[in-house]
Amino acid sequence: MKKFSVLVFLVMIFNFYLFAQRVKMEGNVFDGLTFYPVEEANIYNFSTKKYTFTDTKGNFIIDVKLNDTLIVSKSIFRQVLLVVNSQNLENKKIEIALYFKAILLKEVTVYSITSDYKQFVKQVVTTPLPEIYSYVEGSRLTEMDLMNIQYAKGPPNLLSYTPAGSPITNLYKKYNKKYKNVQLAKELNELQDEVDKVPAKYNRELVSNITGLKDEELLKFMMYCRFSYYDIIKMSSEQIIMEIRKKYSEYEYFKIIEEEKRK
Numbered sequence: 229m230k231k232f233s234v235l236v237f238l239v240m241i242f243n244f245y246l247f248a249q250r251v252k253m254e255g256n257v258f259d260g261l262t263f264y265p266v267e268e269a270n271i272y273n274f275s276t277k278k279y280t281f282t283d284t285k286g287n288f289i290i291d292v293k294l295n296d297t298l299i300v301s302k303s304i305f306r307q308v309l310l311v312v313n314s315q316n317l318e319n320k321k322i323e324i325a326l327y328f329k330a331i332l333l334k335e336v337t338v339y340s341i342t343s344d345y346k347q348f349v350k351q352v353v354t355t356p357l358p359e360i361y362s363y364v365e366g367s368r369l370t371e372m373d374l375m376n377i378q379y380a381k382g383p384p385n386l387l388s389y390t391p392a393g394s395p396i397t398n399l400y401k402k403y404n405k406k407y408k409n410v411q412l413a414k415e416l417n418e419l420q421d422e423v424d425k426v427p428a429k430y431n432r433e434l435v436s437n438i439t440g441l442k443d444e445e446l447l448k449f450m451m452y453c454r455f456s457y458y459d460i461i462k463m464s465s466e467q468i469i470m471e472i473r474k475k476y477s478e479y480e481y482f483k484i485i486e487e488e489k490r491k
Contacts (some may be wrong), residue, residue: 253292253312253320257282257300260325260427261457263450269302269326292316300324327426328457422461430460430468438469439476452479 257269265286272279273290274297282288292298292312300308305326316322432450436442441449453475460468 250291250293251317251320252289253316253322255288255322255324257286257324257326260327261430261460262454263447266302266326269300272299274299302326304328328423423457426457426460429465430455435472438472449479
């Protein structure tokens, strides 16, 4: 009994020493939906005022001790606050999932900007409009000028603001990619609150229960799925399960093909 008490005392001393001392914590930050690593995320220890950034694989190392508060952030993602607990210290490793703070468009075109501001302004001013604008009368006129032209030709057009009233504009709205993206952005803005439901609708536990995959294989499959936030928001829970099963069948076939190629 005495030996047991001494052993318990030593364990308590060891735990106290472990949790009172700072240790180097390894971590990984990833997109909670695609499971792709998040590069250059900022990990800030609020308790020590020290910070670090993730590498290209989403990994980081930072000094922590019990009850330190870590703030993980990156511009397009929602900030995460994490309090270091005893399990984190024992494992000396932690995984952090980030989710978008806003829903992004499926397709975004990014243009590089010159460091010369005057040159940038010149490029913007001289950027040609889509060819279709050349067929729209008065496209460079003010709203008042357009109204004057309209009334000078005769009574108001009763078909204004309808497809029949402006066939060119209607064709532009129907087929122009930029206009479609603008409409999509409006639709997504209306669904802004739905992004909160993404982690509950699609997560690691759900996919594991459906496929039976675990650990690294589960991670590979979820990276293969590549669902978008828009997909998860628009789909019902039943549709998500069906899509996961469909993707899993494709994934199994893909693995067989890859194995055959290696032979």
